[in-house]
Amino acid sequence: MKVNKLTVSNFRNYENEVISFGENTNIVFGNNAQGKTNLLEAIFLFSHGRSHRTKLDTEMINFGKESMKLCLEFSDKDRDYRALMQLSKNGKKSVKINNVPITKLSMLMSYLNVVMFSPEDLQIIKGAPQVRRHFLDEAISQIYPIYLKHLISYHKNLAQKNNLLKKMKFSGNLSDEMLSVWNEQIAEDGSVIMNFRTDFINKINNFASKIHREICGENLNLLYTPSVECDIINKENFYNKLNAVENREIENGSSLYGIQRDEIKFFIGDKEIKTYASQGQQRTAVLSLKMAQVELINDLKEEYPVLLLDDIMSELDVNRRRYLWGKIKDKQVILTCTDIDDEETKENATIFNVNSGTVKRLEV
Numbered sequence: 001m002k003v004n005k006l007t008v009s010n011f012r013n014y015e016n017e018v019i020s021f022g023e024n025t026n027i028v029f030g031n032n033a034q035g036k037t038n039l040l041e042a043i044f045l046f047s048h049g050r051s052h053r054t055k056l057d058t059e060m061i062n063f064g065k066e067s068m069k070l071c072l073e074f075s076d077k078d079r080d081y082r083a084l085m086q087l088s089k090n091g092k093k094s095v096k097i098n099n100v101p102i103t104k105l106s107m108l109m110s111y112l113n114v115v116m117f118s119p120e121d122l123q124i125i126k127g128a129p130q131v132r133r134h135f136l137d138e139a140i141s142q143i144y145p146i147y148l149k150h151l152i153s154y155h156k157n158l159a160q161k162n163n164l165l166k167k168m169k170f171s172g173n174l175s176d177e178m179l180s181v182w183n184e185q186i187a188e189d190g191s192v193i194m195n196f197r198t199d200f201i202n203k204i205n206n207f208a209s210k211i212h213r214e215i216c217g218e219n220l221n222l223l224y225t226p227s228v229e230c231d232i233i234n235k236e237n238f239y240n241k242l243n244a245v246e247n248r249e250i251e252n253g254s255s256l257y258g259i260q261r262d263e264i265k266f267f268i269g270d271k272e273i274k275t276y277a278s279q280g281q282q283r284t285a286v287l288s289l290k291m292a293q294v295e296l297i298n299d300l301k302e303e304y305p306v307l308l309l310d311d312i313m314s315e316l317d318v319n320r321r322r323y324l325w326g327k328i329k330d331k332q333v334i335l336t337c338t339d340i341d342d343e344e345t346k347e348n349a350t351i352f353n354v355n356s357g358t359v360k361r362l363e364v
């Protein structure tokens, strides 16, 4: 997968810029607050349908302007695509790929695959469980779009169930036949989601352990700890577990069990990283995880995603940097940094300087 040309207009701190990317390493350098991350955000938008850093789309429109427009030309092993995205201040967003309107933004994931890696990804290890679930949901949806459908349906039904539980708690009503209706729906999607999560964690764990051993010789392991534990994951077993805790959930006035409470734990040897590992060890684990995601996408889709590395190199030590350079040199990468000091990195790289929303390609 390659991104070829990005045209931005009134996006963030850009007015009108056109950037033609190189096939391999692209280095985007510049001082702080010049527009480096904004460029990665624009590409990310085309693969996920939403920004990686804001939920409010209109934030991305250049201050004082009424609308923004982005165009991305990209290609996979079979064909070329031209995607167009327009957004106006009233929140209206339209996306077309090769002139065909895309009605569900989640559909974008099946066209363009990118993996973004930025310093905030450390939160996958250090942060709250929902950060890990979010990583999981996004990574699985990117490979299996059907997963997202089940997830949306699950959360819709869960919201209905929670409304009912709240009402039951306050009215003192101890039975309502709708509760088992919601539980059944939840069990249907929940069991599919759990199976996807189990399978994905097994697969990514294989890649991540291998990569992590290559980087530092340590044993990294991911462990899925689902909230609903079943020997065999299916609708019936999931439903029975929910049924068994019905009274407690009514008393609580909201759900206590389900995929919204799943956890993924990261271990080095038998020690949980979150609690015991140093900052550098945690960063290395995230690096292994992200590179594993890249390898897994290639394994299942027979094509590497585009890597977007936002200010990552400066956080890694020399050995880890060297490892990463070795791993990415045969893939398309767009990476941002504030300085280019490594001479070796310039080899075969396409280099851009960003200055106050202006991008200049340097000849090396």
Ligand SMILES: Nc1ncnc2c1ncn2[C@@H]1O[C@H](COP(=O)(O)OP(=O)(O)OP(=O)(O)O)[C@@H](O)[C@H]1O
Pocket: 011, 012, 013, 014, 030, 031, 032, 033, 034, 035, 036, 037, 038, 039, 059, 060, 061, 062, 063, 311, 338
């Ligand atoms: N809607 C907007 N309109 C105009 N400018 C904006 C808008 N949103 C953000 N900006 C500005 O864009 C600038 C560049 O942001 P960006 O995050 O791309 O910087 P960066 O080059 O990645 O910097 P750093 O090295 O600090 O990460 C910031 O100064 C930010 O205030």
Ligand SMILES: [Mg+2]
Pocket: 036, 037, 038, 310, 311
């Ligand atoms: Mg930045």
